[in-house]
Amino acid sequence: MIYPIVAYGHPILKKKAIDIEKDELDVKTLVDDMFETMYNANGVGLAAPQIGKGIRLFVIDTEPIDDNDEAKIKQAFINPEILSEEGEEWAYEEGCLSIPNIREDVFRQEKIRIRYRDLDWKEHEEDFEGFNARVIQHEYDHIEGVLFTDHVSAFKKRLLKGKLANISKGKVSADYKMLFPQKK
Numbered sequence: 001m002i003y004p005i006v007a008y009g010h011p012i013l014k015k016k017a018i019d020i021e022k023d024e025l026d027v028k029t030l031v032d033d034m035f036e037t038m039y040n041a042n043g044v045g046l047a048a049p050q051i052g053k054g055i056r057l058f059v060i061d062t063e064p065i066d067d068n069d070e071a072k073i074k075q076a077f078i079n080p081e082i083l084s085e086e087g088e089e090w091a092y093e094e095g096c097l098s099i100p101n102i103r104e105d106v107f108r109q110e111k112i113r114i115r116y117r118d119l120d121w122k123e124h125e126e127d128f129e130g131f132n133a134r135v136i137q138h139e140y141d142h143i144e145g146v147l148f149t150d151h152v153s154a155f156k157k158r159l160l161k162g163k164l165a166n167i168s169k170g171k172v173s174a175d176y177k178m179l180f181p182q183k184k
Contacts, residue, residue, distance in 0.1 A: 001033045002040050002177065003051035008099045008147070009168025010181040012049045017056045017143040019079045022121050027057070031076045031119060034059045041176035043097045045135045047142030050098050052179065056080060058139035062132050070130045080116035082140055083125070085109040092134060094148045100174040102163055106151045108137050 006012060020027065030048075034057075038046035044065060047058035061074040087110035095103040111129040114136060118124060128136055138148060149160060166172060170183035 001036065003033060003037045004177040004179040005037070005041060005046075005097045005174075006050050006052050007167050007170070007172075007178050007180045008149075008164050010052075010098075010179070012052060012054055013098060013142070013147060014145045015049070015054055016145045017047075017049055017054045020055050020057060027076075027078060028119055030057070031059055034076075035061070035074075038097075041097050041174075045139040046097065047139045049142050049145075056143045058143060060132075060135045060139060062135055065131050065135075070132060073128075073132050076119055077114070077136070077139070078117040078119070078121075080114055080136075080140060080143070082137070083113040083115055085112050085137070087111040087129070092131075094134075094138060096138070096148050097176070099147065099149065099164070099167060100172050100178075102149070102160060102167075104148065104152045104156060104160075106138075106148050108134050112136060114140075 034046050037051060038059060044062055045058060045060040048055045056079045059076045063072045089107040089109050091105040091107050093103045094106045110133060111127065112133045113127050115125045168180060168182045170180035
């Protein structure tokens with residue numbers, strides 16, 4: 001099932017998501033639907049709040065990122081917790097399915113350590129770096145109620161204010177179904 005992507009301005013995107021209890025919902029089906037939704041929108045990551053679900057779950061598939069040599073990952077992260085971030089911060093132009101047609105440089109640290117559960121509810125603690133770490137950090141921000149635009153300077157935020165307001169009103173073109181909080 002392909003879900004509509006929740007657009008900028010929807011309150012769920014600014015709320016901290018809650019943990020999922022084991023057997024609370026059909027996580028495997030939801031993860032399959034999230035991957036299908038993400039691929040339909042040509043994304044490399046998707047967090048549950050972006051489909052209107054305030055739970056601590058996100059999926060990533062870094063295979064489409066072709067400008068680096070690191071190993072690609074396709075993974076679901078249930079109840080994740082970033083334990084550490086380290087290394088030099090580096091800038092990369094990020095975008096977001098909830099904020100179509102806007103891209104800005106975001107500085108993130110190059111390495112992370114994260115604890116999460118997989119689809120079999122097994123707990124893992126792993127290290128990631130480079131683009132994999134960046135995509136995880138971006139999606140993790142979503143379950144913390146943080147958007148990539150929250151990382152840009154106050155000056156950039158002022159420049160983006162009108163575009164962001166238009167997105168929340170549905171005045172934007174996207175090649176995928178979206179849910180706009182202020183569309184009339």
